[in-house]
Amino acid sequence: MMCQRQEEKYFTWVRLQVPKMRLFIVVFVAVMCVCDGLKFGQLCSGNPDNTRRTSDSWGQGHYGAGRGQRKHEGVDVVCRDGSVVYAPFDVTLHGKVLVYNDPNKAAIDSGIELRGEGLCFKLFYVRPDQTSGSVKKGKRIGVMLPMQSVYPGITSHIHVQMCDKKIDPSPYL
Ligand SMILES: [Zn+2]
Numbered sequence: 001m002m003c004q005r006q007e008e009k010y011f012t013w014v015r016l017q018v019p020k021m022r023l024f025i026v027v028f029v030a031v032m033c034v035c036d037g038l039k040f041g042q043l044c045s046g047n048p049d050n051t052r053r054t055s056d057s058w059g060q061g062h063y064g065a066g067r068g069q070r071k072h073e074g075v076d077v078v079c080r081d082g083s084v085v086y087a088p089f090d091v092t093l094h095g096k097v098l099v100y101n102d103p104n105k106a107a108i109d110s111g112i113e114l115r116g117e118g119l120c121f122k123l124f125y126v127r128p129d130q131t132s133g134s135v136k137k138g139k140r141i142g143v144m145l146p147m148q149s150v151y152p153g154i155t156s157h158i159h160v161q162m163c164d165k166k167i168d169p170s171p172y173l
Contacts, residue, residue, distance in 0.1 A: 037171060037172075038089070038117050038118075038119070038172055039172060039173070040088035040089065040160075040172050040173050041086065041087075041088045041089055041137050041138055042086055042088070042138065043077050043079065043085060043086060043088050043123070043158055043160075044077060044078070044079035044080075044083045044084070044085055044086070044144060044158060045083045045084040045085075045086070046079070046080055046083050047077065047078050047079060047083075050077050050173050051077070051078045052075060052076060052077055052078065052157075052173065053076035053077070053078055053155040053157045054155075056153065056154055056155045057153055057154070058151050058153070058154045059072070060072070061075065061076030061155070061157060062075060062076075062170070063075050063168040063169065063170050064168070073161055073165040074122075074124070074159045074160050074161030074162075074165075074169060075159075075160050075161075075168075075169050075170050075173055076155070076157035076158070076159055076160075077157055077158045077160055077173065078155055078156070078157050079125075079144045079156055079157055079158045080144065080156050081144055081145070081146045081147055081148055081149075081156050082143060082144060082146070083143070083144040084140050084142075084143060084144075085123065085126050085140070085141050085142045085143060085144055085158065086137075086138050086139065086140060086141060087114070087116075087135040087136065087137055087138065087139050087140075087141050088137065089116050089117050089137045090116050090117070090134070090135075090136055090137050091114040091115060091116035091134065091135055091137075091141075092114070092115050092116060092132075092133070092134045092135075093112060093113070093114060093128065093130060093131055093132050093133055093134070093135065093141070094112075094113040094114065094115055094120075094131075094132070095112070095113050095131050095132070096110055096111070096112060096128060096131045097110065097111035097112060097113055097122050097123075097124065098110065098111075099111055099124045099125065099159075104150075105150050107145060107146050107149050107150055108125045108145040108146065108147050108149075108150050110125075110126065110127055110128070110145065111123050111124040111125060111126050111128075111159075112126055112128040112131065112141065112142065113163065114141075119162070119172070120162065120163035120164070121160060121161060121162045121163060121169060122159075122160075122161045122162075122163065123141075123158050123159070123160060124158065124159035124161065125144060125145045125147055125156075125157070125158055125159060126141070126142045126143065126144060126145065126158060127142050127143045127145055128141060128142040129141060129142050129143075144156065144158065160173065
C-alpha cells in the first residue's frame, strides 16, 4: 500500500511538472529568438537609435510604402546630409551601388553593398570611403550625400535594402 501511494504521489508530481516544463521551454525558446535577433548598430552620426523616417511631403519611410506604381523596397533611417556613416556590425564591402543611374540625381546617386552576420544589404545615398575590404562595427564607412539638393524638404535618410528585396529589413533595425 505504501509503495502504491508513493507511486501516485510521483505521478501527480510528474503531471504537475510536465506543463511547467512545457511553459518553461516555450518561454525559453521565445527569449532565445529575441536575443538571437541581430540588430544594426548605429548607422549615422547624430542618430544613435537608428530612428526611421516616418512621413514627409515626399512619402513614407517604411518597407512597402507606396512609391507611385511600385513599393518602397527598403527602410529609411534618418541621417542628416554630410553626416558620417558607420558600419552597423562587422562587415565586408562589396562594391559601389548606383542608386538611380539618373544624371538629375547625380548628387545622391551612390551607395555601398555590405555583407556580414549572414546578411547582404545595401545602403543608398552614401559616398563610401572604400568599396572593398572589411570594416569593424562602429567604424566609418562613408558620408551621407546631400539629399536636400535633390529632394528639398525631405527627411534626409539612408535607405537600407536587403540584397534580396523580398526581405523586409525592419526586424534588424
Ligand atoms: Zn528608401
